[in-house]
Amino acid sequence: MEVVDQVKEFFEKYIAPPYKVTGVETKEDGGWKITIEVTEEKEYMKRYAKDEMLGVYEVHVDEDQEITSYNRTHMRYRSALEEQE
Numbered sequence: 714m715e716v717v718d719q720v721k722e723f724f725e726k727y728i729a730p731p732y733k734v735t736g737v738e739t740k741e742d743g744g745w746k747i748t749i750e751v752t753e754e755k756e757y758m759k760r761y762a763k764d765e766m767l768g769v770y771e772v773h774v775d776e777d778q779e780i781t782s783y784n785r786t787h788m789r790y791r792s793a794l795e796e797q798e
Contacts, residue, residue, distance in 0.1 A: 743776035
């Protein structure tokens with residue numbers, strides 16, 4: 714999927730390397746909503762022997778495959794089963 718690759722490339726360049734894409738939804742306006750997890754503060758967590766934190770981001774992409782907005786919705790420990798607010 715071209716749009717997912719576009720989002721991964723954006724996060725690699727500007728935010729942090731993606732951990733995984735967890736959701737892709739088609740929006741009614743013709744774009745997409747993509748949910749992506751990103752490892753946050755990897756070096757800090759490794760230095761203090763803590764479980765890695767994952768930031769969960771919601772990314773909105775228009776019909777021209779341009780990212781129009783993104784925001785971190787929450788964070789969670791990689792090993793956590795439930796979301797951390």
